[in-house]
Amino acid sequence: MSRTKRVSMLLVVLVAMIAGCAGMAVAQVPVTTVSNTAMQVDAGTAPPAGGGFEVRLKDWEFGAGVDAADLVLRSLVRSFSVPIAAQLQRVFVRMYDASTPPLYSRFSSAVFVNVPVSETV
Numbered sequence: 001m002s003r004t005k006r007v008s009m010l011l012v013v014l015v016a017m018i019a020g021c022a023g024m025a026v027a028q029v030p031v032t033t034v035s036n037t038a039m040q041v042d043a044g045t046a047p048p049a050g051g052g053f054e055v056r057l058k059d060w061e062f063g064a065g066v067d068a069a070d071l072v073l074r075s076l077v078r079s080f081s082v083p084i085a086a087q088l089q090r091v092f093v094r095m096y097d098a099s100t101p102p103l104y105s106r107f108s109s110a111v112f113v114n115v116p117v118s119e120t121v
Helices: 005-014
Strands: 019-021 024-026 032-036 039-043 052-056 071-075 078-083 090-098 109-114
Touching: 005 024, 052 078, 071 078, 071 109
Parallel strands: none
Antiparallel strands: 019 024, 032 039, 039 078, 052 071, 052 090, 090 109
16 A cells, blocks of 8 residues: 555545444534634534533543543533633543433544744743
8 A cells, every 4th residue: 555545544444533432423523713812722523412522532431420731621512612722722522412321422633733822921
């Protein structure tokens, strides 16, 4: 297999990281606006009734009972603002439903940004 074809396949796999939760899916998580302090993200679909989206710095330990240091936010709406703490920021987004305990999608959507951050004085 040629290098170009392998790279193309890898890009397709990365773009196709689909989160499946209770019959719902999040295909792409576009960044709609970005500043040096935050990025506005649109999940591309409404959350399930009573559910939402969880954003973490690492692609593991998702869950309602896991409030580790890598938890960025939980959002009950489709579009939300994610704070930027470093020039190279990477976050992972998963959808969850309203069951008890919540069921999380099997896969994450990864969001990467590279922007200068504001300096605190």
